[in-house]
Amino acid sequence: MTSQILERSKRHSVTFELNGRLRQGYAPPRMLLTDYLRHELGLTGTHVGCEHGVCGACTVRLEGVACRACLTLAVQVDGLRVDTVEGLAGEGGVLSELQAAFKRHHALQCGFCTAGILMSSADWLARLREQGRQPSEQEVREMLSGHLCRCTGYTPIVKALMEVAHA
């Protein structure tokens, strides 16, 4: 692990595994992971909402764990594994089980919050499956409380998640 001071005025090499592929680029220390993904790597699936951790639109998985990309620096993830919404669909754009359930239940309208919700849900559902546990609707709603959706009223999102969790 490097303990070298990265100077503010320079761009520093950042390499990490993004959706299963090694990606390399450059970022100054102050660059947020959201901006790095969108502007440096051109992956605009991760959305930028409030930029202070409240809205959940920028949620990605870091080492498998759902967290806010807007509260993470690009230089912090050097050498780690990052998964974004672009990595959910399979070969040829075949929707994942979770994405298909969202489509079926009309769990998105404008889609701004959707990428973050999908990434949180993917982590959360994987953890529940490991434990062999099926969540209650209340638990689904508590997990979703970390995301703001202003279109759907959450009901179809909850339905989609319940269907996947209880499949």
Place this chain on the structure above:
Amino acid sequence: MKPASFDYVRAESAQLACELLKEHGEDARILAGGQSLMAILNMRLAQPELLVDISRSVALSTLVVRDGCLEVGAAVTQAALERRPDLASELPLLPLVFPHISHIQIRNRGTVCGSVAHADPSAELPLCLLTLQGSVVLRSAKQQRILKADQFFTGMLSTARAGDELLEAVRFPLAQPEQGFGFREFSRRHGDFAVCAVAVVAHTQGLRVGVGGVADRPMVREWPLLEGSALDDALNEFAWALDARDDPHISAVARRHIVRRLGRQAVEQARAQV
């Protein structure tokens, strides 16, 4: 909503972090989970010269039982503590509290020590540490000192940590037999900062009642085993002593009312287990 520029360094050990703090003083900030600090940087409420990132430090990610306490290292996330298999028997208060601490996506990365060091008056973990009579381990390049929680929290976002000190760990005393625990919180939405939170430890001799979200720091009172109107009177006196203020979210009158009501509920919850 982008941070001002800063230099960045990753520190693997407490020693290295402390040396950097010694060299750079108040110009340096420790970055652990970043769930408070990064938001503050994005809003430019702070503009440090150097960020010392301890989030990947293995040495600071330890969670051990020592001297009758659960010691939580500076890089341990709230989710890691929440998922500790023995937590419900070691610290029964905390499983009651975690669902109220922001959201799982924040707890995944936010650290226990970070919340304590930030010392937001409405944050739950400082309230728990105080009510459980825990302590903090502060380390500088030349020494380590241990402070009781009631000496650590000194005001709104203020602590007794010196500029060259790292909050290396916090220590939660393990639950004793014949203790009961209660927790109640009122917030505007699930996961929001508490308008008022009450934590209670009941034992055979008395009650310890902590209140967060009202005064400029969490506050605690020790009482004998009060019941009925004596408990109401004590809670009422405590509610007034917290010096609640009107703010855009809620009036002081409502805050005092919530302290009295939630206080009673949390005491009853704790006493039911003794």
